[in-house]
Amino acid sequence: MIDKIKGHIEKVKAFSSETTEDIEKFRIEYLGKKGLLNDFFAEFKNVANDQKKEFGQVLNTLKNTAQDKVAELKASLENEAEATESLQDLTRPGQAIEIGSRHPVEIVKNRIINIFSNIGFNVSEGPEIEDDWHNFTALNLPEYHPARDMQDTFFIQTNPDVLLRTHTSSVQVRYMENNEPPIRTISPGRVYRNEAISARSHCFFHQVEGLYVDKGVSFADLKKTLQYFTTELFGKSKIRLRPSYFPFTEPSAEIDVYWGLETETDYKITKGTGWLEIGGCGMVDPNVLTNCGIDAEIYSGFAFGVGIDRIAMLLHQIQDIRMLSENDIRFLEQFKASF
Numbered sequence: 001m002i003d004k005i006k007g008h009i010e011k012v013k014a015f016s017s018e019t020t021e022d023i024e025k026f027r028i029e030y031l032g033k034k035g036l037l038n039d040f041f042a043e044f045k046n047v048a049n050d051q052k053k054e055f056g057q058v059l060n061t062l063k064n065t066a067q068d069k070v071a072e073l074k075a076s077l078e079n080e081a082e083a084t085e086s087l088q089d090l091t092r093p094g095q096a097i098e099i100g101s102r103h104p105v106e107i108v109k110n111r112i113i114n115i116f117s118n119i120g121f122n123v124s125e126g127p128e129i130e131d132d133w134h135n136f137t138a139l140n141l142p143e144y145h146p147a148r149d150m151q152d153t154f155f156i157q158t159n160p161d162v163l164l165r166t167h168t169s170s171v172q173v174r175y176m177e178n179n180e181p182p183i184r185t186i187s188p189g190r191v192y193r194n195e196a197i198s199a200r201s202h203c204f205f206h207q208v209e210g211l212y213v214d215k216g217v218s219f220a221d222l223k224k225t226l227q228y229f230t231t232e233l234f235g236k237s238k239i240r241l242r243p244s245y246f247p248f249t250e251p252s253a254e255i256d257v258y259w260g261l262e263t264e265t266d267y268k269i270t271k272g273t274g275w276l277e278i279g280g281c282g283m284v285d286p287n288v289l290t291n292c293g294i295d296a297e298i299y300s301g302f303a304f305g306v307g308i309d310r311i312a313m314l315l316h317q318i319q320d321i322r323m324l325s326e327n328d329i330r331f332l333e334q335f336k337a338s339f
């Protein structure tokens, strides 16, 4: 009996057909209600106990082989049908090749990189999983500094020295540690904060850090550079630097762009003031230069940090920051025409 089944397995393997009727006949012969398989299964109770195991295994193999065969033949028949169908009418439009689209965050990031590369800035990157030194301590935020609370940090639990970077300022530190002035670099990248997710804030987003260190760099250089940047990016040249505090810059300022109050949207996004905050900046604190091995007696520098997601939302009229990470194809496809 077992040999008989084995014979069928070989027969099933060898079977081939190109017509639906034959395949269906074959299916009924083996897998149908009154098919061979059911007959064999019915025999099971008559098989001697010591042969039951092998009988069962061989029978299962036959069943699987037959099922696979039917599925395989049906699939190839369908493929063939599709192929001949599309050849029958040569005037049919071709099948569109789906092209992808750039992500709005990537589009804005690339624009910013272009704008700064035109004035001699290179691009640098650092790790998203950072250590305490590069994210905090070297940036003048020693342990127990209250300003550490400004940034709700995700720590890697087993090791409090390892965390997800809360800002791209960590790349400043890495770049200064490894390069001599003159330094002109921008560092785009993803950052993380332990914040509740809503339409306006997310637990991860993107920033671009800028850093310029050389002899005689002044606050006027900072302002002019930012003005150039906002003119290129938004077509708006009026900015204001509002005094603020960051531990790694002295003096520090928030960067506001004058957006105007022409449309209702202008009122909405500027909360009726006409001014839009896009990031922070300042003169690199001499302590930070020293921490990174740069002689603060000889060199000075400016730095700034700008949020990319908010700018992308602004430029592309995206209402909810969550759209940027949900990978909804209907959303992403809208950026096909943008580079």
Ligand code: DAH
Pocket: 166, 167, 168, 169, 209, 210, 246, 248, 249, 279, 280, 281, 282, 283, 302, 303, 304, 305, 306
């Ligand atoms: N790291 C700051 C933040 O995430 C932004 C920032 C402010 C960066 C001032 C700078 C700077 O380089 O000088 O909020």
